[in-house]
Amino acid sequence: METLAKISTTENILKLIEGSAVPSWMGIAQQRSALDAFSLVGIPNRKSEEYKYVNIELLLKGNFSLSGFDKITNQQLETAAFLKDAILIVVENGVYNKTHSSSSLPKGLEIVDISEASSNTIFQEHFAKYAAINSDPFIALNTALALGGVFVHVAKNAVIETPIHIIHLSSISENTILNYRNLIVLEENAQLTLIESYEKIDSSAKLFGNALTEIVVAASAIVDHYKIQDEGDSGNLISTTQVIQKKQSNFSTHVFTLSGLMVRNNLTIVLDDQHIETQLNGLYITNGNQVVDNHTLVDHRKPNCNSTELYKGIIEDKSSATFNGKIYVRKDAQKTNAFQSNKNILLSDDGTINTKPQLEIYADDVKCSHGTSTGKLDEDKIFYLRARGISEASAKKLLMHAFASEVVDTVKVEALKEYIEANISKRFE
Amino acid sequence: MLSIKNLHASIDGKEILRGINLEIKAGEIHAIMGPNGSGKSTLSAVLAGRAEYEVTEGEVIFNGKNLLELSPEDRAREGVFLAFQYPVEIPGVSNINFLKTALNEIRAYKGLGPIEAKDFLALVKEKQKLVELDGKLANRSVNEGFSGGEKKRNEIFQMAMLEPQLAILDETDSGLDIDALRIVAGGVNKLKSKDNATVVITHYQRLLDYIVPDVVHVLYKGKIVKSGPKELALELEEKGYDFIKDEIGA
Numbered sequence: 320m321e322t323l324a325k326i327s328t329t330e331n332i333l334k335l336i337e338g339s340a341v342p343s344w345m346g347i348a349q350q351r352s353a354l355d356a357f358s359l360v361g362i363p364n365r366k367s368e369e370y371k372y373v374n375i376e377l378l379l380k381g382n383f384s385l386s387g388f389d390k391i392t393n394q395q396l397e398t399a400a401f402l403k404d405a406i407l408i409v410v411e412n413g414v415y416n417k418t419h420s421s422s423s424l425p426k427g428l429e430i431v432d433i434s435e436a437s438s439n440t441i442f443q444e445h446f447a448k449y450a451a452i453n454s455d456p457f458i459a460l461n462t463a464l465a466l467g468g469v470f471v472h473v474a475k476n477a478v479i480e481t482p483i484h485i486i487h488l489s490s491i492s493e494n495t496i497l498n499y500r501n502l503i504v505l506e507e508n509a510q511l512t513l514i515e516s517y518e519k520i521d522s523s524a525k526l527f528g529n530a531l532t533e534i535v536v537a538a539s540a541i542v543d544h545y546k547i548q549d550e551g552d553s554g555n556l557i558s559t560t561q562v563i564q565k566k567q568s569n570f571s572t573h574v575f576t577l578s579g580l581m582v583r584n585n586l587t588i589v590l591d592d593q594h595i596e597t598q599l600n601g602l603y604i605t606n607g608n609q610v611v612d613n614h615t616l617v618d619h620r621k622p623n624c625n626s627t628e629l630y631k632g633i634i635e636d637k638s639s640a641t642f643n644g645k646i647y648v649r650k651d652a653q654k655t656n657a658f659q660s661n662k663n664i665l666l667s668d669d670g671t672i673n674t675k676p677q678l679e680i681y682a683d684d685v686k687c688s689h690g691t692s693t694g695k696l697d698e699d700k701i702f703y704l705r706a707r708g709i710s711e712a713s714a715k716k717l718l719m720h721a722f723a724s725e726v727v728d729t730v731k732v733e734a735l736k737e738y739i740e741a742n743i744s745k746r747f748e
Numbered sequence: 749m750l751s752i753k754n755l756h757a758s759i760d761g762k763e764i765l766r767g768i769n770l771e772i773k774a775g776e777i778h779a780i781m782g783p784n785g786s787g788k789s790t791l792s793a794v795l796a797g798r799a800e801y802e803v804t805e806g807e808v809i810f811n812g813k814n815l816l817e818l819s820p821e822d823r824a825r826e827g828v829f830l831a832f833q834y835p836v837e838i839p840g841v842s843n844i845n846f847l848k849t850a851l852n853e854i855r856a857y858k859g860l861g862p863i864e865a866k867d868f869l870a871l872v873k874e875k876q877k878l879v880e881l882d883g884k885l886a887n888r889s890v891n892e893g894f895s896g897g898e899k900k901r902n903e904i905f906q907m908a909m910l911e912p913q914l915a916i917l918d919e920t921d922s923g924l925d926i927d928a929l930r931i932v933a934g935g936v937n938k939l940k941s942k943d944n945a946t947v948v949i950t951h952y953q954r955l956l957d958y959i960v961p962d963v964v965h966v967l968y969k970g971k972i973v974k975s976g977p978k979e980l981a982l983e984l985e986e987k988g989y990d991f992i993k994d995e996i997g998a
Contacts (some may be wrong), residue, residue: 697836699836700836702798702799703835703836704838704846704850705797705819705820705824706796706797706821706829706830707846707847707850707906707910708821708824708825708851708853708854708857709849709850709853710821710853711819711821713849713853717841717845720840720841721841724840725840
């Protein structure tokens, strides 16, 4: 049965691609090899080690379209633009909407529709060079089918003070598979705060989003990166972030999964030179039948680099969360400091947490550690708060906020932090 | 104010309290002393409403209400305060936010609106002084990284903020050096009035040099076996608990 199901889901998708108008901006040859790579592996089933805790075949059962989009209204766009002080980039149904995006850009910042960037030499140098089509079927699928997105370029020494907010907003009237991607390139010594948010206009139609962002952080560049995933009960999202860091660069990422039926994050950071700093933070708050799966890979290739990773989750109802954190420390990467921690609170008896730290260390002079914990809210703390007149419900809320705050406090954009805090408060009501 | 009659309580099927009788009136300070394992902490836990203890017999009436039927938070809102022997550390919850939430929930219970931010801050400032608590500690997470003495002072600070009618100090002297002891006791004494009452639970007489009780009770094997004036505490200190055992023929 398993094999049959696999063949049918993958074949369904291949059939769908064959019968649809597919964008061609990536170049036919590249797309064809990507599609071949996808067909070879297909949609992962629960036997595939990397995807065993998300039943993607089940999510893709039934009819899907590649173009079941609805127009998005101005008002819907405004709601999605929750940051007042930001350089706005609107990606509407997978395509850059220039009219709704910020037009005046600071010096050193260039934003181009990714489907019109192919003649740009910097684009050519980096596009699809880091997310390898044979490493993951969704990277392959994206490389074959991406509708659009943006290419963001920050010139050498340019410090972009205002955060860039890329709003990925989708509205669909039938079940739809949506592939879209961004390429972010920072030249030497450049600085950028990048916020990527994912939202879906509420409807019963199921969205299967396959988003990919490649980020190039050149020597001494600094990137503060955020993902806010909030697509509601009918949104499924595969979100791949592929980062390459060069000498003395600093990259920090903060992934907040606030809603979504299924969210799978594939985050890969390659530390490709010396004296690199990397921070990975994640927070997922799940309820209902939600499935959230965070796969991270930190690849220490050279000596003298530091990476710190903290992922926390609060799991309620029948929801399930997975954390799989890999750290490679290659033979050359002496004097590496790599720390990883995953902590979870399980609020119900029916919730599931899978946590798997994976350290592969081939160098001998390194400091690496990982820790994981899963528990309920601490009864002693609840009692202490209640003994001061605080209701049980408020006590639990206070403790959940406290638990989440360790990750929320890593947010450096004050307005974004407030937005996330307000969202979390709503979740705990 | 508080009337405990024939209180029996057990944990995991093991009986700890075996018929406690105690009457406390407004304006009084009662000390409850006893050797380890006599049931001192169980008594305070039962009064505060810890769920793991089962009351098997007896009653506790607080200002005319059956205390045992109230949730822990409602007991606090009615005016019962337990200063914990081991205050819990709560990283991520600031002392200030915690106290504001507590104060406002108590006020809501009494039909009052939330306290004005300005009044709240003034109150914090005033009460901090009472236990010589550093302003920085008030802004930190509840008890996180506090020394033993700071934790106990924080308990009395909370008590000062919430102004309970009945305060139960569970081994508040344990782990305190003499200076901290003096500060904590000073705070308790300043909060004393004719309308409230204090129960001091302690193993040693030391604290009673600073907080002078009206009555001293000796708890032994889950019962109050002897009550007397403050001199009883000195006698216990001098002769040890064995003299009680001899006296009651245990």
